[in-house]
Amino acid sequence: MEKINAVITGIGGYVPDYVLNNDELSRMVDTNDEWIMTRVGIKERRILTEEGLGTSYMARKAAKQLLHKTGVDPDTIDALIVTTSTADYQFPSTASIVLGKLGLKNAFAFDFWAACCGFLYTLDVAASMIQSGRYKKIIVIGADKMSSVVDYTDRSTCPLFGDGAAAVLVEATTEQNVGLMDSHFRTDGKGLPFLHIKAGGSVCPPSPFTVDHRLHYLYQEGRTVFRYAVTSMSDDCALIAERNGLNKDNIAFVVPHQANMRIIEAVAKRLDLSMDHVMVNIEHYGNTSAATIPLALWDNEKRLKKGDNLIFTAFGAGFVHGATYVKWGYDGSSVHEAK
Structure with a gap:
């Protein structure tokens, strides 16, 4: 079979x-x-x-x-x-x-x-x-x-x-x-204090107090999150590349989570890739969380060719992170526009 x-x-x-x-x-x-x-x-x-x-x-x-x-x-x-x-x-x-x-x-x-x-x-x-x-x-x-x-x-x-x-x-x-050829995922539960929304869940249900104190908004300790994201995304990409024989000569594109341009550049540097091989649209959309990677693919679909080696990588709240190796399945230039 x-x-x-x-x-x-x-x-x-x-x-x-x-x-x-x-x-x-x-x-x-x-x-x-x-x-x-x-x-x-x-x-x-x-x-x-x-x-x-x-x-x-x-x-x-x-x-x-x-x-x-x-x-x-x-x-x-x-x-x-x-x-x-x-x-x-x-x-x-x-x-x-x-x-x-x-x-x-x-x-x-x-x-x-x-x-x-x-x-x-x-x-x-x-x-x-x-x-x-x-x-x-x-x-x-x-x-x-x-x-x-x-x-x-x-x-x-x-x-x-x-x-x-x-x-x-x-x-x-x-x-x-x-x-989809390979993935590497990890979670570091110590991330809770540094990136969260305090209220609205079962631990701290909505109340007049939580609304008055603006506890339903995102909280982030930026420096800590930045440091963990750079290390985790870079290490995850390096691991995926090493165990699949990927390098600067055969990686078509890295598609990183669009959270911070400096993080994206650090990932590219770790893989010794020029920015021509990194999908970036953060300037126009900012961080759209779970949508950033597929939006980058959507924006760059015409550049993709069947058989291209792609590495996706991301980092998020809970300190979840990882990387995925995908061998692309079709020529994007042949797709009918429907935007």
């Missing part, structure tokens, strides 16, 4: 129309373009401003574009997984909302929560489901409305984040030289 592998066969994406640039942000909080660009490399970010719209709206838009671009029959989709830290509701799952809006009749749906590493971890889970032989087509969506948890009076965090979503179709293949 032929071995089954999982391969990405299409990408769809969505970012809101509203652009919050550094000049406008500097009128909201004590910051400026030079400070933001020097420290993190972000010029602007997209914000979902329409009232009553949440993460599921962006996820649905990305998935709808994916279905249109690939021409796949929606009735053949087996599962839909949304990875997010900004779910529409505590329950039901955001994925169930997206599935209902798309009208998928033969699929089940669930959310996966791994902060900024969500896309990496979810892609691996979807690949394992397909490799089991029980499923053939799975939609994986990374989506976050980070503006919903950002305190726009906190100059240290509000410049960092934006909103967006991107979706990939993961399919079964018996072609052995394409698809």
Whole structure:
């Protein structure tokens, strides 16, 4: 019996129309373009401003574009997984909302929560489901409305984040030289004090006190997170490269989580790669958490060729981190535009 592998066969994406640039942000909080660009490399970010719209709206838009671009029959989709830290509701799952809006009749749906590493971890889970032989087509969506948890009076965090979503179709293949080839994941539970949202969960439920004290917004101790992210993402990429015989001569692209330009540059330096081989869009979108890696793929799809060696890497809250080696499955230049 032929071995089954999982391969990405299409990408769809969505970012809101509203652009919050550094000049406008500097009128909201004590910051400026030079400070933001020097420290993190972000010029602007997209914000979902329409009232009553949440993460599921962006996820649905990305998935709808994916279905249109690939021409796949929606009735053949087996599962839909949304990875997010900004779910529409505590329950039901955001994925169930997206599935209902798309009208998928033969699929089940669930959310996966791994902060900024969500896309990496979810892609691996979807690949394992397909490799089991029980499923053939799975939609994986990374989506976050980070503006919903950002305190726009906190100059240290509000410049960092934006909103967006991107979706990939993961399919079964018996072609052995394409698809998800290897992954390395780790979690360091000591990260809790340094990156979290204090209130809203079962430990600290919502109350007038938590609202008055602005405890429902993201808190980050930037220097500590930066230090761990540089070390973890660089080490994870080096490990994946070493055990798969990858180097600067045969890596087409590294696709890093878009959190900080200095982190991205450190990862490239560790692999001895020029920035021409690193996908970067942080300047225009900021940190969209679980959406950053698939959005980078969406923006750069035309540059991808079948057989390209890619390394995805990310780091997030909980101090989750890892890297994934993917051998790309199709020529992006041949894909019909549907943005």
